[in-house]
Amino acid sequence: MFRTHFPQLTAPQKNTGAQKGTHRYAYAAAAGAAAAAADDDTCIRVTRRCCCCLDASLSLPSDTSPEEMHPREIKKSLLRRWKALLVLNAIAVAGFMTFWTTCNTRTLQASEVDIGAEVKRFRGNGTTPESEISQDLLLKRLSSLEDVVYRQLNGLSKSLGLSEGFGGRGKGGLPETLSPLEQIDAKPLMEKYGYNAYLSDRISLDRTLPDHRPSQCKTLNYPRDLPQISLIFIFVDEALSVILRSIHSAVNYTPAHLLKEIILVDDNSNDEQLKAPLEEYVNKRYPGLVKIVRNSKREGLIRARNEGWKVATGEVTGFFDAHVEFTPHWAEPVLARIKDDHKRIILPSIDNINYETFELERYENSGHGYNWELWCMYISPPKQWWDDGDMAAPIRSPAMIGCSFAVHREYFGELGLLDSGMDVYGGENIELGIRVWLCGGSMEVLPCSRVSHIARMKKPYHNNIAFHTRRNALRVAEVWLDEYKSSVYIAWNLPMENHGIDFGDISERVALRDRLQCKHFEWYLDNVYPEMRRYRNTVFYGEMRSSKASHLCMDQGLKENHTVTLHPCHGWSPQLGRYTKEGQLFLGSLGSTGDETRCVVDDQTNNLPQLLNCDKVTNLKQKTWNFSQNSSIINQASGRCLEVVEAKVNFGHQLVLQTCSGQKWTIKNTVK
Ligand SMILES: [Mn+2]
Numbered sequence: 300m301f302r303t304h305f306p307q308l309t310a311p312q313k314n315t316g317a318q319k320g321t322h323r324y325a326y327a328a329a330a331g332a333a334a335a336a337a338d339d340d341t342c343i344r345v346t347r348r349c350c351c352c353l354d355a356s357l358s359l360p361s362d363t364s365p366e367e368m369h370p371r372e373i374k375k376s377l378l379r380r381w382k383a384l385l386v387l388n389a390i391a392v393a394g395f396m397t398f399w400t401t402c403n404t405r406t407l408q409a410s411e412v413d414i415g416a417e418v419k420r421f422r423g424n425g426t427t428p429e430s431e432i433s434q435d436l437l438l439k440r441l442s443s444l445e446d447v448v449y450r451q452l453n454g455l456s457k458s459l460g461l462s463e464g465f466g467g468r469g470k471g472g473l474p475e476t477l478s479p480l481e482q483i484d485a486k487p488l489m490e491k492y493g494y495n496a497y498l499s500d501r502i503s504l505d506r507t508l509p510d511h512r513p514s515q516c517k518t519l520n521y522p523r524d525l526p527q528i529s530l531i532f533i534f535v536d537e538a539l540s541v542i543l544r545s546i547h548s549a550v551n552y553t554p555a556h557l558l559k560e561i562i563l564v565d566d567n568s569n570d571e572q573l574k575a576p577l578e579e580y581v582n583k584r585y586p587g588l589v590k591i592v593r594n595s596k597r598e599g600l601i602r603a604r605n606e607g608w609k610v611a612t613g614e615v616t617g618f619f620d621a622h623v624e625f626t627p628h629w630a631e632p633v634l635a636r637i638k639d640d641h642k643r644i645i646l647p648s649i650d651n652i653n654y655e656t657f658e659l660e661r662y663e664n665s666g667h668g669y670n671w672e673l674w675c676m677y678i679s680p681p682k683q684w685w686d687d688g689d690m691a692a693p694i695r696s697p698a699m700i701g702c703s704f705a706v707h708r709e710y711f712g713e714l715g716l717l718d719s720g721m722d723v724y725g726g727e728n729i730e731l732g733i734r735v736w737l738c739g740g741s742m743e744v745l746p747c748s749r750v751s752h753i754a755r756m757k758k759p760y761h762n763n764i765a766f767h768t769r770r771n772a773l774r775v776a777e778v779w780l781d782e783y784k785s786s787v788y789i790a791w792n793l794p795m796e797n798h799g800i801d802f803g804d805i806s807e808r809v810a811l812r813d814r815l816q817c818k819h820f821e822w823y824l825d826n827v828y829p830e831m832r833r834y835r836n837t838v839f840y841g842e843m844r845s846s847k848a849s850h851l852c853m854d855q856g857l858k859e860n861h862t863v864t865l866h867p868c869h870g871w872s873p874q875l876g877r878y879t880k881e882g883q884l885f886l887g888s889l890g891s892t893g894d895e896t897r898c899v900v901d902d903q904t905n906n907l908p909q910l911l912n913c914d915k916v917t918n919l920k921q922k923t924w925n926f927s928q929n930s931s932i933i934n935q936a937s938g939r940c941l942e943v944v945e946a947k948v949n950f951g952h953q954l955v956l957q958t959c960s961g962q963k964w965t966i967k968n969t970v971k
Pocket of ligand 1: 702
């Protein structure tokens with residue numbers, strides 16, 4: 300009933316107290332986001348507004364850089380600014396004193412707000428009297444204000460050639476273009492990073508983004524006492540501004556009392572900027588909040604994520620690529636779902652950041668699925684979700700794209716993290732989806748939580764990612780897929796035995812499956828991924844060669860011709876044949892969900908074999924063939940054979956239907 304367009308994913312992510320909270324809420328509020336929609340404590344609201352006013356008034360106008368001013372003007376302007384600062388500081392102090400005297404009692408009782416939470420933590424020690432606590436908190440707040448002033452005057456990001464604040468280029472997630480002159484400088488960076496890093500350097504680290512949540516989400520309320528999250532970013536030779544924007548948006552849009560820490564895992568980058576400059580910046584900008592883990596050798600993103608998990612201390616861990624931007628209220632729905640059931644793995648909805656213009660593009664609500672090669676892709680939400688008609692409801696997801704997910708930290712450990720026996724990336728995201736469902740948990744996409752992500756033009760690590768993904772896919776097949784593992788071998792056109800691919804030791808993963816008492820894979824297909832096409836009826840698969848011209852293989856040719864042709868053998872998906880128990884002969888890649896699958900048909904009028912959507916061919920005999928290895932392929936309707944004749948076409952031969960002359964065929968692999 301619903302037709303939606305789904306983005307295609309090609310072959311193929313310590314200071315939590317009130318002090319930092321002030322900054323974060325200031326930014327969130329200035330961004331036009333209601334910092335605490337569910338918050339009914341007026342005192343706290345007032346405080347937040349004050350902070351954001353202060354912050355906003357201190358920002359340099361984005362179109363006037365001090366370098367362009369006359370020295371006297373600079374002096375004057377600095378003086379003006381100092382005056383403004385002093386006045387504002389005085390106001391802030393007065394405000395705080397008023398706030399303290401009038402709201403003190405209520406604040407201490409209000410366990411659902413930041414200060415209350417902090418006080419609770421102090422109370423936990425059981426020794427500090429309440430009045431001292433409040434004074435201590437006030438002092439902290441004041442020192443945080445000083446910190447704001449310090450930062451604005453010293454321009455921490457400026458020393459890196461970057462900018463902070465909400466205005467400037469790319470604000471609101473709008474597309475940006477570069478001047479012809481800029482484009483010349485931008486080109487090498489584009490090639491290096493796979494996105495427009497030159498433009499990224501010119502977009503504020505705090506830019507605002509549009510709210511792409513379904514409207515139903517905007518009225519939902521979440522409890523205040525949600526579990527804290529540790530955000531884990533992994534990167535290798537990523538542009539500094541892109542990493543920092545990921546961090547800034549995380550801090551700006553994750554409520555302070557829910558953000559336990561940020562962990563950066565550097566998978567052995569070469570770029571000098573990502574060493575001391577990155578470290579100094581985050582330590583000064585977010586003191587105590589950021590941990591950095593450096594891999595001494597390149598591990599690939601799978602093991603890098605596991606490394607990040609090891610140092611995390613939050614109740615929940617969130618794993619993200621370091622080229623994302625968070626949007627307001629992304630965290631609350633995620634943490635609420637995990638609080639309800641700690642065995643849920645939660646996927647924020649992904650929107651796209653255009654790699655060229657940095658425009659934020661909304662993606663349709665979707666689940667995350669995959670094909671039998673175990674490449675991930677976006678899929679339509681389940682029928683039940685559409686029938687229910689609630690656009691804010693969680694979407695059951697068979698697996699994940701992988702650039703953004705959150706999971707209860709201890710549960711993730713029990714579940715066996717990501718498979719560290721896999722290399723680089725690809726397949727681990729599918730494996731986690733299959734594993735969590737089979738072993739008693741679940742996975743879902745939340746339309747109300749949105750994280751935007753740069754789908755890069757090219758990715759780092761190895762060019763030949765398929766080599767690693769294929770190896771990883773075989774691990775998944777052997778550990779989890781039971782009798783359906785043949786589908787993975789068919790999809791990759793590999794023999795099931797003696798394929799020559801060393802997929803490593805899987806004994807630990809098999810033991811894990813036993814220990815967790817996980818269900819059978821067929822249960823998962825029936826209940827979690829019923830949309831997936833099944834190929835259990837396959838007998839033979841792979842390239843199909845005739846004794847007449849064994850260097851040529853049956854090939855699907857041009858799709859619009861609907862005719863089987865011959866082509867020199869290469870074994871890729873256009874030549875992937877599949878002969879079934881029912882005697883049907885399919886050709887082409889294995890469809891996963893919606894795709895049609897085409898089979899060879901003798902329509903009894905044409906002497907060329909047709910390649911048609913098999914579900915739509917009603918005459919059963921016309922699409923049924925008698926065949927066994929090294930024998931003729933005979934149609935049941937006409938009695939004609941598939942044979943090769945010499946002809947003046949592309950490769951000197953043509954595939955025809957004719958009276959059987961005894962030509963023999965082989966199909967490369969047999970299902971074991
Ligand atoms: Mn990514």
